[in-house]
Amino acid sequence: MDLKQQIDRNSLPRHVAIIMDGNGRWAEKKGGERIFGHRNGVESVRMVVEAAGELGVEYLTLYAFSTENWNRPRTEIDGLMALLTRAITNETNKLNKNNVRLLIIGNVTDLPKSVHKQLMQSVEALSENKGLTLVLALSYSGRWEITDAVKKMMADAASGKLDPDRVDSNVLESYLATAFMPDPELLIRTSGERRISNFLLWQLAYTELYFTPVLWPDYRKEHFYEAIIDYQRRERRFGMVSKKSGALLNH
Numbered sequence: 001m002d003l004k005q006q007i008d009r010n011s012l013p014r015h016v017a018i019i020m021d022g023n024g025r026w027a028e029k030k031g032g033e034r035i036f037g038h039r040n041g042v043e044s045v046r047m048v049v050e051a052a053g054e055l056g057v058e059y060l061t062l063y064a065f066s067t068e069n070w071n072r073p074r075t076e077i078d079g080l081m082a083l084l085t086r087a088i089t090n091e092t093n094k095l096n097k098n099n100v101r102l103l104i105i106g107n108v109t110d111l112p113k114s115v116h117k118q119l120m121q122s123v124e125a126l127s128e129n130k131g132l133t134l135v136l137a138l139s140y141s142g143r144w145e146i147t148d149a150v151k152k153m154m155a156d157a158a159s160g161k162l163d164p165d166r167v168d169s170n171v172l173e174s175y176l177a178t179a180f181m182p183d184p185e186l187l188i189r190t191s192g193e194r195r196i197s198n199f200l201l202w203q204l205a206y207t208e209l210y211f212t213p214v215l216w217p218d219y220r221k222e223h224f225y226e227a228i229i230d231y232q233r234r235e236r237r238f239g240m241v242s243k244k245s246g247a248l249l250n251h
């Protein structure tokens, strides 16, 4: 039976997050510049967006550019920005045909103005779509997001809009960039690294983590199906009582 058929459509993760890693190493292995790896990574993005949409996953969040990525050499940053803008702009029609909605999370004011403008045009063009929501994390980090949420809460408290005594985890969550979506049930990281690297720190509290040695530019639909199948084999407990043993488990 092929991998896609092994997936139980009734227990799909609603939200899958991916740390797309290994573009630089892939390029190095081929004797190319790092941007060569990023360019080939675009095809992998296309494949997972298609795979997630076809399966019926509701949200797909991709870590496309982290706050820390601003420390990379200027030429790589410029190349990545141009690549991202071009890829999104060129794909907008196809994304629209596939009913994909696009959202951006991150400190977008840090992005070059022209990049920001073009991305927002695509976000706007796709805003009415009801299929897969593709979330691009751009100039994003989990610590930035939580800090930003705290700043906004403090401003609201100072202006009397928010009562500090009412603040609980639900209130904090409502100030996060991801307030509109469920936490990811599954996080995939490629390239063999086993770290969270400042991605969705708050939202990953109970997420199943899946690490694969495949470098991002080699990532294809089958790899995505494998991750979903692995996720479906795991018993998800949320720190409660196991269905099997009845024992109280630590999470």
Ligand code: FPP
Binding pocket: 020, 021, 022, 023, 024, 025, 026, 034, 038, 039, 041, 042, 045, 062, 063, 064, 065, 066, 069, 083, 084, 087, 088, 136, 191, 216
């Ligand atoms: C990590 O590899 C990858 C990135 C920082 C960029 C990911 C961006 C793309 C795949 C471009 C297209 C994206 C979209 C959404 C159209 P790395 O450079 O850290 O690799 P290394 O760890 O091997 O050096």
